[in-house]
Amino acid sequence: MAKFLKIADANPPGMFRVKRDDPSQGFLSPPLQRMATTIPSSCRVPHFVGNKEIKFKEKAVPEPGPGQLVLRVHANALCGSERPQFLDGAPVTPGHEAAGTVVAAGPGTNTAVGTTGAIFLMDFCGECRSCRLGFTNQCLQKRGDMGFNRDGGYGQYELINENIFFPVPDEFSATESTLLLDVMGTGGHAIERCRLMRPDIESLLVVGAGPIGLAVLAMAKIVIGQQLKVLITDIVSYRLKLAERLGGLPIDVRENSLGAGIQSHGLVQVDMAVDTSGKQLARQEAVDAIAQRGSLICVGHGEGITLKISPDIIAPERSVVGSEYFRYNELPTNSQRLRKHRAYLSQIITHRMGVDQIQQAFEAFFFGCETGKVIIEQ
Numbered sequence: 001m002a003k004f005l006k007i008a009d010a011n012p013p014g015m016f017r018v019k020r021d022d023p024s025q026g027f028l029s030p031p032l033q034r035m036a037t038t039i040p041s042s043c044r045v046p047h048f049v050g051n052k053e054i055k056f057k058e059k060a061v062p063e064p065g066p067g068q069l070v071l072r073v074h075a076n077a078l079c080g081s082e083r084p085q086f087l088d089g090a091p092v093t094p095g096h097e098a099a100g101t102v103v104a105a106g107p108g109t110n111t112a113v114g115t116t117g118a119i120f121l122m123d124f125c126g127e128c129r130s131c132r133l134g135f136t137n138q139c140l141q142k143r144g145d146m147g148f149n150r151d152g153g154y155g156q157y158e159l160i161n162e163n164i165f166f167p168v169p170d171e172f173s174a175t176e177s178t179l180l181l182d183v184m185g186t187g188g189h190a191i192e193r194c195r196l197m198r199p200d201i202e203s204l205l206v207v208g209a210g211p212i213g214l215a216v217l218a219m220a221k222i223v224i225g226q227q228l229k230v231l232i233t234d235i236v237s238y239r240l241k242l243a244e245r246l247g248g249l250p251i252d253v254r255e256n257s258l259g260a261g262i263q264s265h266g267l268v269q270v271d272m273a274v275d276t277s278g279k280q281l282a283r284q285e286a287v288d289a290i291a292q293r294g295s296l297i298c299v300g301h302g303e304g305i306t307l308k309i310s311p312d313i314i315a316p317e318r319s320v321v322g323s324e325y326f327r328y329n330e331l332p333t334n335s336q337r338l339r340k341h342r343a344y345l346s347q348i349i350t351h352r353m354g355v356d357q358i359q360q361a362f363e364a365f366f367f368g369c370e371t372g373k374v375i376i377e378q
């Protein structure tokens with residue numbers, strides 16, 4: 001380890017939190033534990049080789065350069081956007097919903113070793129026109145995407161530029177801290193995009209009750225209010241039950257047409273819709289279900305949409321809007337919301353598994369359909 005590093009050995013071992021081995025403790029009151037403070041020169045990390053197979057390989061543990069931090073990752077959430085990496089393999093270690101503890105800090109950084117927090121996916125430049133206005137999810141000179149073209153959070157150690165670290169008080173476990181990313185971040189940003197298009201939202205349709213659909217539902221209730229009617233569709237009973245527990249009005253589109261499902265909840269149309277399914281047919285139906293002045297907010301990637309401009313868009317003044325990840329500066333508000341709605345939001349996490357079970361975790365997440373968010377803990 002180079003001399004300029006503030007290494008973990010220099011800090012009190014009590015500063016570090018590790019995964020609890022006893023899942024019966026839940027994750028509402030994480031105990032602090034001591035961990036070995038020596039950073040190894042290499043460690044075993046998951047290797048996505050393609051064809052739905054995850055092996056392990058030994059990889060060097062990086063050292064931080066100027067402006068950089070190394071985190072000991074304790075939790076990383078699985079995400080639907082990792083499907084191509086699971087199917088086709090990945091040149092880097094995936095994982096973009098990571099939280100952990102800073103164990104080494106390079107020169108020129110301000111984050112103390114021992115600080116706990118979450119990692120923002122996009123390594124934004126902080127200087128371009130978008131970044132200067134706070135639109136860090138639309139950076140014009142992005143340096144990388146963690147877990148996609150930089151090593152991410154399924155490895156034990158993750159090297160990041162300090163600007164994408166968001167400190168989270170250590171009263172929250174690493175698993176809870178991951179809620180700030182694609183659940184509260186991406187879900188909350190979609191709701192922000194809704195409110196930008198229309199201030200008077202009384203009903204919202206969420207298409208798809210996968211993890212992002214559940215996230216949009218939860219953030220809609222938190223941000224807009226409990227009185228908001230949130231209708232949510234899926235074809236998997238497990239997911240619809242989870243959505244119902246979060247306060248959503250479920251529509252099983254295996255049994256009902258979307259229109260009949262909306263009517264069963266006492267409405268004719270909805271004010272706004274958010275698509276998390278990525279399916280063309282579902283998007284088309286959603287547009288037809290939106291009232292005048294409403295918008296379809298697209299969060300799920302995937303297929304396309306065909307619009308008839310006059311009747312679909314111009315006459316009713318409807319719009320189709322994209323929503324991509326979220327801005328770094330949405331994190332502080334969401335951090336306060338996490339404190340207030342911690343138990344509610346934690347229901348979205350249905351599985352917590354050790355890294356040795358990452359293969360089973362991915363299979364359950366992508367092919368079992370009976371999960372909400374799945375977290376790899378280590």
Ligand SMILES: [Zn+2]
Pocket residue numbers: 078079080081096097182
């Ligand atoms: Zn994600």
Ligand SMILES: [Zn+2]
Pocket residue numbers: 124125126127128129130131132138139140141142
């Ligand atoms: Zn930028």
